[in-house]
Amino acid sequence: MSGKFLLLNKEVPSFMTPEKFEDHIEEFAKTARDFLDKEVHPVAEEIQSDEAKMILNPKLMAKAGELGLLMIEVPEEYEGMGMDLSTGLRVAEQMDEGSFGTTYMAHTGIGTLPIVFFGTEEQKKKYLPKISSGEWISAYGLTETGFGSDALGAKTKAVLNEAGTHYILNGSKQFITNAGFADLFIVYAKVDGEKFTAFLVEKTFPGISTSKEENKMGIHGSSTRAVILEDCEVPVENVMGEIGQGHKSALGILDIGRLKLGIAGVAGTKRAIKLSVEYAINRKQFKTPIAQFGMMRNKFAEMASKLFMFESAMYRTSGMIDEDLAKVDPKDPDFKKKVGKVFKDYDVETAMMKVMGSELGSFSVDQGVQIHGGYGFTEEYEIARMYRDARINRIFEGTNEINRLLIPVQILTHTMKGKLDLMGSLNQILKELKEDSVDKSYDSEKPLDREMRVVELTKKLVIYTVGTYVKKFMNKLADKTFTFTEGEYYYEPISNLVMEAYQMESGVVRAKEILEANIKNKLTKEYVELATFEGFSRVRSIASQLIATLSVDEKEHSRNMAGLWKLTMDYPVNTAALKEKIAEVIIEQGKYVI
Ligand SMILES: Cc1cc2nc3c(=O)[nH]c(=O)nc-3n(C[C@H](O)[C@H](O)[C@H](O)COP(=O)(O)OP(=O)(O)OC[C@H]3O[C@@H](n4cnc5c(N)ncnc54)[C@H](O)[C@@H]3O)c2cc1C
Structure with missing residues (x-):
């Protein structure tokens, strides 16, 4: 039950913490760390341009797929690893480059998990192996121009064709991450303008196209476009979940997406500390490394102590969700309903992780810029890009408000x-x-x-x-x-x-x-x-x-x-x-x- 932790007189049961990861998981996280250091950070500047990001993101995702980084939470029967949310987060914690991190998180979170939890057997068999290998990249389209926070108000319409073989979708989705290179779009539309429903739309289906790239404040190396549906033909077998029940997957997955977004605060804070320490040791003022000044040291202490508290809350939350998800049998005919209930049971906690993680991340990059002084305000140093990249985290996956x-x-x-x-x-x-x-x-x-x-x-x-x-x-x-x-x-x-x-x-x-x-x-x-x-x-x-x-x-x-x-x-x-x-x-x- 969400909010239960507030009650008095309840022993806090022992919960998941970063110390409890087994060695093989830590090894796996190290694979991700090496991938970031060797493959992603070296191209972090180059990926910022509209041309390069279209090539580099799919290339890096294919490499991530080879390393198994895209299949963590996909069940083994669909060529995944069948691991839990906490493991996924431990790996995602290494994704400390804003643009590629966004591509990765959108694909492995809101682009994959709706199919894992709400897809039919055929849809899972057809799409999950492609998604988890990195052969295909996925995107999630809920937002519309007139419906952002009020996402369920969506106007995109789906009508069954006369032959009963296809739904015809008309409308457009706004600000869709990965849209520029996605092969599969999870799109929400209202059947007959009323029944909110999820559809799996391949990029080759007739009638789907994307706009030009948004000119954003940050995460320039990630793709964000509108997805336009003009008489887009979607086979009936690509309806995901029941007609009129799309809100369940839309909202349930947002709960998990929020938890996953929270981890960006951990990743960003760790990197901000690392880069800022490096800088502060080498930068001298008054013939003294600035790292020796109390007000600089205060910033490191604040970032690190806040991080300890937040990552504790983060893995506590994922661990509790994992425990409850493990009790749901995938063969249970009520699987989707029961999974939906688990997500609902933790909606307060996942919302808290999104808010706290994004605000911790913003706080840390701001401290980082300050430690870098005027140089932190120039593009010469990574912290400037991190500052811009972190801003979106307080807006997407449900604004912090x-x-x-x-x-x-x-x-x-x-x-x-x-x-x-x-x-x-x-x-x-x-x-x-x-x-x-x-x-x-x-x-x-x-x-x-x-x-x-x-x-x-x-x-x-x-x-x-x-x-x-x-x-x-x-x-x-x-x-x-x-x-x-x-x-x-x-x-x-x-x-x-x-x-x-x-x-x-x-x-x-x-x-x-x-x-x-x-x-x-x-x-x-x-x-x-x-x-x-x-x-x-x-x-x-x-x-x-x-x-x-x-x-x-x-x-x-x-x-x-x-x-x-x-x-x-x-x-x-x-x-x-x-x-x-x-x-x-x-x-x-x-x-x-x-
Ligand atoms: C780079 C980027 C990537 C994105 N990726 C995706 C994606 O992959 N898929 C997808 O579906 N969407 C995506 N989005 C959309 C994103 O989720 C929305 O922008 C967000 O939900 C906010 O909607 P909005 O922009 O329409 O703002 P609005 O809903 O218009 O909000 C404007 C302001 O009003 C406040 N507000 C609104 N309602 C209330 C209320 N009831 N009480 C108090 N305050 C309120 C908001 O908090 C905000 O401050 C992305 C957006 C961006 C910018």
Whole structure:
């Protein structure tokens, strides 16, 4: 159930972390790393032109196919490797070149997985081997000029021909990644203008064409075009899923696409750290390498500690989805329905990964440019391109606003339907507040025991604040006249609170496991102490702003704030010393390490 992690009194079950990948997976990820370093980065500048990208992308994809990098999540019976989402992410984490990374992610994610999960047996047999070998490149066409965020409003129309053999598609799809060299397009259209349906359209079908390349701000080396359908003839056997049920694959795959997009934040941050350390060591000002200046070191510490927390949340999420997907038998007649339910069950978490990953990536490339000074603003250094390339991640796969809407709306919907017992947790908090029994104790001798307590208080603060929101709108929520749009101003801060809680808990629990298992590490404790302290400060600030907005008068505000303060805790942390330790190790190693 999405949002379940917020509930109190639930042991956090051990979850997937980067440390738990088996050696053969790490070897495989290294193959991807070598491929990027030897084949992709050397042509990263050249691929930026419209001419070169049309040649280089298919060439690189064919090579990736040879190395097995396109078949990871494709089942073995269709010539894939049948591995899980987490493995796919570990490999995708190596795709740290924005343009090729976009081509790769669109193909292996939204261009492949709809067929894996929602295709017929014949469609899987026909298309998956070609896609997973790199012989064919795929694209996913949902957006239209008038329908971006409101994608299900699509106007593209499909009508069955008189012979009943083909659907005739008319309309156009906007901003389609890989369109310039794709062989297969997953296209959404409304049968008879009403029933939203997915179609598999080959580039050789009569009536499909693409526009010229978009002139974009970044990812210049990826292809983005409109796909035009003019009486395009699609055989009936190329309907994917049921007529009128296209929203299931469209939205379900977007959930997974969002998770996969989040990993770009990990990839980008690792590369931004690496390039910026290299630069900062060599660049001298005041006869001193700039890497020695505190404000530069602060940037490395911030990037790395945020990355530790985010990658913890990322693999926790993919691991949970993998566990549930593994329980669905592909031979089950209800396979598609059950898979759809798994995706739905994690829609809050995948939305959070998209928002957090894209914002972490943007933050890191921005820090990277700053570390490079004026040279970071020139195309001489890769960080300038990375800065431009990272910007799109906050827009596609559902803008961050749309994802920030989804997080509270889903949590509130589940709560109001009684599926998520947030009210039970809220009542417990209110009881503790009344009895003045909020536990803030911790054992300072036990590593991260204090941080575990902070995680608990953070969750309580989040539930308390959401509770204040629910109270304000309670009557409307109860008589169902509430449309959710009424509360929109509150959604952004609420989603920020929920994301902070999830990320903080994921980072602290992972770090505790690393320390308890004596896994070799240099910075785990420092990352978590720093990030938890900073995260908790943000949570307190957001919660008090929300409560100020939600309280009707001073009396109510004082009452609400009294509760908020009882749920917070002050403790001393030498953040400067933590940052110094982190920066020292990162600069010495030349990269992010745990
Ligand atoms: C380079 C690139 C590649 C892309 N690749 C693909 C692809 O492969 N396949 C595909 O189908 N699409 C693709 N897209 C499309 C992309 O997913 C859309 O651009 C995106 O979903 C936003 O739609 P829009 O551009 O129409 O913006 P709009 O929906 O018009 O949004 C404009 C602004 O309004 C905000 N907004 C909209 N609705 C709300 C709301 N209810 N509440 C609050 N704010 C709101 C948005 O967040 C945004 O800030 C791509 C786009 C680009 C630029």
